[in-house]
Every structure is written in structure tokens, then in C-alpha cells.
Amino acid sequence: MDQSLAALIGANLAFVGTHFALSHPLRAPLVKAAGPTGFQALYSLVALATFAWVIVAFRAADPGGALWNGQGDAPWILASVIMLVASVLLAGSFAGNPALPAPGADDLARRGPHGVFHVTRHPMMWSFALWSAAHVLVSPTPRVIVLSLAMAALALIGSRLQDGKKAVLMGAAWQGWESRTSYAPRLGGLAKAGAVPWLAGTALWLAATWAHGWLIGLPAGVWRWIG
Template sequence: MNEALANLIAAAVAFVGTHFALSHPLRGTVVRTVGDKGFQAVYSLVALGTFAWMAMAFRAVPPDTAPLWDGTGHAIWGLATALMLLSSVLLTGSFFGNPALPDPRAAALAEKAPHGVFHVTRHPMMWAFALWSVAHVLVSPTPRVIVLALAMAVLALVGSHMQDRKKEAAMGAAWQGWEARTSFWPRLGGLAKAGALPWIGGIVLWLLGSWAHVWLAYVPAGLWRWIG
């Protein structure tokens, strides 16, 4: 393993590890020491610092180093494009009535029947990040992309599992009822019940994001790969 890849792995571990540590075992201690606003400041600074480290380490690893398979074919790009569309729909829908987000109405939202993308999963934002990770590994299975994508997927899926435990303790019966009415694992049949708004917003986000991809990553993505 070369030094650049080792640095990326260290940065990814730091990024994910500090998120988990500050969100769970260390949160109470830090809040008691510096208060709620101080905790938010510490959390934000650590998150930004470790993310910046990971981004710089990612750029330092050669982009074409030893891909595990050929990710340039139309079929694999078609699958990745479909996953990114689904990710965009879930991400957009996650902002509408999500009891997992910081909101004084969270308990009341959790007591409602599932709506929108919550027919698919109670963690649509986290699954959006996980699907993003899978899509990028499919088309670019290089060591640096695998490390970055794995970090994001672990943060999203392990983090959402830990969030369930934290919400159970904080919200009690309200969150337990929400868990009983929703699924951790995605149910794709729920997409038919998601409603128009997540789909419209998701398609717009998907089109804009894939259009911008060529300027941000120098690789045409989504429909632009075929019509650009």
C-alpha cells in the first residue's frame, strides 16, 4: 500500500470515527463541558476538518490506480445512473416531515402514518448516501473511490442504525411506533406511494447533479453521458 492511499484510509477512519464518537459516546460529556452551542461548534469543526483531510487525501491518490473491473460499459453505467436517480428521489423526499431530523415537532411527526419516501425506508437520507456510494464504486472501482464510498456507506448505514437506538431512548413510544410502521431496509414497492413532489425534486436534482458532474469530476454522468 502506498503512502497516499494509507493517508486516505486514515482520513476516512477519522471522518467516520469522529462522527460516531461525537454523536454517541462523547456527546454527553462534550455538551456538559461546553454547552449545546459549543458542542455544535466542536462537531462542525471536527467534521469539516476531517472531511477536508479526506478530500485532499483522495485527490492525492492517482485516479486510475488498479481498478478491480472495467466500469466503462453502458450496462454498468445504466445501473449506476438508475441508482443515482433513486438516491436523488430519496434525498429530496427526506426533507419532508422527517422525524429523524432536528425538529421540535419530531415526536408528533413520528406518530403519523408513513408518507412520501418513508413508505420506502425510515432513513431515506442515509440510504441516498449509501446508494451514491454503490453507484460510484460500480463505475469507478479504484482503491481511492472504494475507500471514500465505503466510508460514506458505513457512516450512513451504521449511523442510521445507531440513530434508531438514540431516538428510541430520546422519544420512547413515538419512535418505537415509527419503527413498527416503517422499514430500515428499502422496500422498492414504496416508491409508487412516494408522491409527486419527491419524484419531481429528485429528477431535477439528478439532472442538475449529473450535468454538473463533468465540471466537478471531469466525467460526464447520467443522461449527459449519452446525449452530451
């Protein structure tokens, strides 16, 4: 294996592994030892340091050859649709999300599904997983696949672990929320997501795909055809 790719794998393992360790087995003892504020500072420092390592390692990694041709119109059209759905899920995930660490989470969990939660109870995490899938689809190089798999694993395994942690912390409120929502996306729920997530998500999608061409030099989304 190329050494630069091995370094990228190591960086991603460190980023994902420390995130899981600090979010679950090490969280309680570290909060007890350092206090909530100290733990949050440590968590943020580790997350930023390992993510910076991922970025540096990704840029240094040999791109390698693509495993298939992702440059035709068909892969880009499909990836653009996937990214639009991901953007709608992400935009809608901030409104009334009981998984977020905010006051009143129990009351939010007791509500019926609303907005993008008709699709999944983890819209933010699934938006990251869809982002990963879209990038592998159009850029199936070893370094992109390594990064995308790591981000998807962090999102999807992390959300599963979060279900267990929230069930302990919130008890019946979270268990009721789980029974009324789905872990896996139900795409039919997009029709019930409402106008605000769709409008905000579309605006986010247009802005992000425009910035993709400006920052990376590779047009994405509709800008690939109208830019």
C-alpha cells in the first residue's frame, strides 16, 4: 500500500476512533475528572486536531486512479440529486431535533414526527452519509473512498450508538420517539418534510455546489451545466 494512503487511513482511524471513545466509554470518567467545561474543551481540541490531520493527510495522499469513470453526466446527475436530498435533511435537522444537546429535548421527543423527521430520526447524520456516497460516485479514487467511508461510518455507527445513549439519558421519551421514527431513511417522508426544509436545503445546495467550483475548481450541481 502507498505510504501516503496508509497515513490517510491512520488519520481517519484516529478521527473516528477518538470521536467514538470520547463520546461513549471515556465520556463519563473524563467529565467527572475535568468537569463538563473541561471535557468539552478537551473534546473540541482532539476533534479539531485529528480533523486537521485528516485534511493534511488527504491533500498529501496520492489521488491514484479512479476505480470507474465518474465523469459522465449520469453519475453527476445522480450525485447532484443525492446532495440535494442531503442538503434538505441537513437544513431541516436543526429544527426540533431531540438528538441535539439542547434544553427541552424530552418535550421535543414526545412530539410526533415533523419535518425531515418523517424521513429519519437522524437527518443530520444521514446527510453526511449521503454526502459520502455522492463523492464516491463521481470521484472513486482511493483517497476519496477512504475519507468517505470514514465519514459515513462516523455518521451511521455514531447515530446508532446515540440511540442507545439517548435511551439511557431520556428513558421513555426517547423510546417513544424511536417507535414513531425510523433509523433508515424513508424517502417517501420527503413529501412531508415541509416547505422550510426544502427551501433552506435548496439554497444550501445551490450555495455549496457553487462554492465547490470556486474553491476546488470542479463545478458541481447545476453549475456543472449552466456555469
